[in-house]
Amino acid sequence: MKDILQIYKYTFAYRTRAILVIACNLLFVIFNLLSLVLFIPFLQLIFNSIDKKTALSEPKWTGEITDLIIYLKDSYNYFMQEMVNNNPKEALFFVCISVFLAFLLKNIFRYGAVWHQSELRMVVVRDIRNKLFHKAMNLPLSFHTNERKGDLMSRMNSDVGEIEIAVVAILELIYRDPIAIIINISALIYLSPKLTLISFVLLPISAFVISRIGKSLKKTAKSGQEQMGLLFSNIDEGLGGIRIIKAFNAIDQIYNAFKQVNLRHQQLITKTFRKKDLSPILNETLGAGVMLCLVWFGGSMILDINNAQGLTGEVFITFIIVFSQLLRPIQGISTNLAFMTKAKASQDRINEILETDEKIYEIDNPIALSELKIGLRYENVSFRYKDEFVLKNINLNVRAGQTVGLVGESGSGKSTLGDLLPRFYDVTNGNIYFDDIPITHASIRDLRNHIGIVTQESILFNASVKENIAFGMPNATIQEIMEAARIANAHDFISALEDGYNTNIGERGSKLSGGQKQRISIARAVLKNPAILILDEATSALDTESEKVVQEALDYLMRDRTTLIIAHRLSTIINADEIVLLSKGEIKERGTHKELMALKGMYYNLCSLQGIQT
Numbered sequence: 090m091k092d093i094l095q096i097y098k099y100t101f102a103y104r105t106r107a108i109l110v111i112a113c114n115l116l117f118v119i120f121n122l123l124s125l126v127l128f129i130p131f132l133q134l135i136f137n138s139i140d141k142k143t144a145l146s147e148p149k150w151t152g153e154i155t156d157l158i159i160y161l162k163d164s165y166n167y168f169m170q171e172m173v174n175n176n177p178k179e180a181l182f183f184v185c186i187s188v189f190l191a192f193l194l195k196n197i198f199r200y201g202a203v204w205h206q207s208e209l210r211m212v213v214v215r216d217i218r219n220k221l222f223h224k225a226m227n228l229p230l231s232f233h234t235n236e237r238k239g240d241l242m243s244r245m246n247s248d249v250g251e252i253e254i255a256v257v258a259i260l261e262l263i264y265r266d267p268i269a270i271i272i273n274i275s276a277l278i279y280l281s282p283k284l285t286l287i288s289f290v291l292l293p294i295s296a297f298v299i300s301r302i303g304k305s306l307k308k309t310a311k312s313g314q315e316q317m318g319l320l321f322s323n324i325d326e327g328l329g330g331i332r333i334i335k336a337f338n339a340i341d342q343i344y345n346a347f348k349q350v351n352l353r354h355q356q357l358i359t360k361t362f363r364k365k366d367l368s369p370i371l372n373e374t375l376g377a378g379v380m381l382c383l384v385w386f387g388g389s390m391i392l393d394i395n396n397a398q399g400l401t402g403e404v405f406i407t408f409i410i411v412f413s414q415l416l417r418p419i420q421g422i423s424t425n426l427a428f429m430t431k432a433k434a435s436q437d438r439i440n441e442i443l444e445t446d447e448k449i450y451e452i453d454n455p456i457a458l459s460e461l462k463i464g465l466r467y468e469n470v471s472f473r474y475k476d477e478f479v480l481k482n483i484n485l486n487v488r489a490g491q492t493v494g495l496v497g498e499s500g501s502g503k504s505t506l507g508d509l510l511p512r513f514y515d516v517t518n519g520n521i522y523f524d525d526i527p528i529t530h531a532s533i534r535d536l537r538n539h540i541g542i543v544t545q546e547s548i549l550f551n552a553s554v555k556e557n558i559a560f561g562m563p564n565a566t567i568q569e570i571m572e573a574a575r576i577a578n579a580h581d582f583i584s585a586l587e588d589g590y591n592t593n594i595g596e597r598g599s600k601l602s603g604g605q606k607q608r609i610s611i612a613r614a615v616l617k618n619p620a621i622l623i624l625d626e627a628t629s630a631l632d633t634e635s636e637k638v639v640q641e642a643l644d645y646l647m648r649d650r651t652t653l654i655i656a657h658r659l660s661t662i663i664n665a666d667e668i669v670l671l672s673k674g675e676i677k678e679r680g681t682h683k684e685l686m687a688l689k690g691m692y693y694n695l696c697s698l699q700g701i702q703t
Contacts, residue, residue: 093429095436096255097263099213106209107260113202114265117195118418122272124191125410127184210256214249221245221442229448230513231474239322240315244442247317248435255432258425266418266425273415280408284387288379288412309364313357315438320354323347365427380412449512455532458539461620461651463524464488465510470519472505479505481674483519487667489620492652494662496695497671503655506671507623510653511540541619543643545626547606549598554583555590557598558612565616577612577642579605604639611642622652627661659699668692 101107172180225233225241277285327334327343334343387405467485471478480502487493495503508514509521512533520527528536549557558573559565570590574580582605586592598606607627614622627643640661656662663682670678670685670692678685678692685692696702 093259093433095440096252096259096429096432099217099252100209100256100259102216103209103212106205106212109205110202110209110260111264113198113205114261115268116198117202118265118269118272120191120195120198121269121414122276122411124188124195125414126276126407127188127191206257206260210253213256214253217249217252217439218245221249221439224443224445224447227447227449228445229515230508231448232445239320239325240318241442242321242325243318244438246321248438251428251432251435252439254428255436258428258432261421262425262429266421269418270415270422273411273418276411277408277415280404280411281387283390284383284408287386288383288415309357309361313354313361316350316354316357319350323350361431365431380409380416383412384409449515449533451532452530455535456526456530458523458526458531458535461489461524461539464491464651465621466522467506467509468520468522470509470516470521472502472509472514472517478517479674480509483674483676485669485676487651487653489651490649491666492647492654492662492664494654494656494665494668495671496656496659496662496668496692497677499657501671502674503671504625507625507653507655510621510623511537511542539619540621540623541614541617541646542623542625543607543610543614543627543646547598547603547610549594549601549606549609551593551596553588553591553593554586554609557594557609558590558616560613562616569616570612573612573616574609576615576645577608578638579608579612579642582608607639608642611639611646615642615646620651622647622650623655624652625655626657627654659696659701663701670695 172183221241221244274285277288323346327347334340387408391402391405465485465487467483470480470483470485472480483502483506485493485506495506497503505514509516510528512528515529520529522528523531523536523539550560555567555570558570567590571580574583574590583590583592592600594600594606594609598609601609611627624643624647627639654662654665662668665682667679668682668685669676672691678688678690680688686696
């Protein structure tokens with residue numbers, strides 16, 4: 090029920106559009122019934138059952154609302170009798186025109202409902218995708234580390250697609266089909282109470298059979314959506330790792346793994362479709378059986394010599410036509426319930442993301458950060474992933490303008506120490522201070538505005554060089570962008586590109602070399618002009634020639650900035666003001682390069698392994 094209410098709220102976030110859909114659907118139901126009822130005079134003319142001798146008196150309305158329907162019916166019968174008495178062919182022509190107009194209006198209002206539904210369903214989809222994407226952007230890195238990107242894409246695509254269908258289904262389920270059933274049943278009772286009572290006995294059989302199918306549909310649908318996430322992940326990994334796949338002749342291996350996942354997805358979705366589509370088929374079959382029972386009962390009543398029911402041939406045919414229309418909203422309810430069942434499974438998966446704890450919180454009245462004057466301070470900082478501590482009781486002072494190198498074996502906690510500063514994660518214990526202000530007391534946006542990051546993997550986007558350098562700074566001028574590129578030793582190669590700064594660099598900068606991509610990343614940091622700089626293995630993936638050019642740009646970038654350098658290649662931090670060696674999440678050694686070499690401890694051993702002797 091919670092999921093259905095949530096879909097209902099999505100729909101009525103655009104109340105005017107939803108009300109227009111409901112109004113058009115109601116008018117469609119009314120004119121649909123009217124187009125059928127108007128056939129009665131036509132049938133009476135064909136069967137010649139209008140008594141021309143018995144003149145009807147002109148009806149008068151008492152003014153009571155309850156008498157309105159009777160007044161309209163009597164007025165129409167009076168009008169038709171007058172026309173039949175005067176000119177039967179003219180009466181037949183009038184009936185045909187009336188039925189045509191009723192059909193025309195019915196279809197106009199049906200299209201009106203579809204017209205407004207088309208926008209309603211897409212604005213709801215747009216809003217949900219916006220929420221999901223915004224939530225994904227705000228979730229901590231730990232979430233993205235644990236979750237598959239393909240699964241997130243599946244939720245934003247397939248699961249949201251199910252909600253799109255449900256947006257229309259819920260309006261029809263609540264405001265169209267039940268009202269259509271009530272109106273049609275009212276007409277049936279008016280035409281023949283006895284036949285209507287018989288239909289009430291037979292119809293619940295259909296409802297019982299359909300309800301048995303729906304119970305297993307949700308579980309199958311959810312499994313299918315989860316398998317879609319795995320499928321998207323396989324596609325993403327296969328396309329993203331195509332170079333390595335080809336290099337290791339692993340195409341068959343990856344393809345076979347993909348085929349297995351795709352086969353399982355096909356089997357689950359096939360089962361889902363079969364269960365969903367079985368509902369309306371069974372409903373129609375059972376409905377046809379009910380209708381044939383009514384034909385037998387009604388036909389027997391007409392053929393009965395004593396016929397005390399007063400059931401005429403034209404009324405009976407009209408009853409059957411109206412009853413056949415009653416099956417449509419009943420079948421619509423069955424189909425829409427199947428859609429809602431699938432949508433509930435998708436809503437569960439969407440809510441798993443939307444309700445995920447962001448973990449990185451801001452206080453209500455954050456303190457504004459000014460220029461860094463004293464420095465950064467890690468005070469008794471500990472951090473853990475799940476149950477395992479990655480950092481343990483770290484105490485570290487980084488004075489303003491100082492360069493500190495963080496070294497150690499893989500998994501020692503170097504990158505995590507850097508990630509805690511911009512609050513990609515929050516500390517488990519302790520505090521980090523910007524001057525004397527705990528970073529948790531500042532807004533995340535303000536804090537990150539003071540920090541620039543250059544990582545080992547150059548994260549670039551499928552856009553122009555200019556847009557990549559000015560990423561996050563949309564108001565930067567072309568002169569500022571070019572100056573930042575010059576400082577990063579990137580201006581010359583950018584100018585040589587086909588369209589210069591307007592050249593599109595492809596997905597993840599695929600049109601550029603590693604050194605070129607890294608220099609654009611550095612230009613981006615230069616343009617931001619941050620007070621604090623984090624260099625995470627910024628040159629470790631480059632060849633010697635590219636490293637030299639990039640290192641020159643980094644040296645310029647680090648001037649007068651507070652810098653944390655996370656390094657495996659120790660030659661890049663020899664000149665740091667302080668070097669901190671971590672092992673298993675703890676600080677083991679600290680000091681300048683010369684001081685640590687003199688200790689001949691862990692740092693000395695690492696330098697020896699890399700051929701650094703002084």
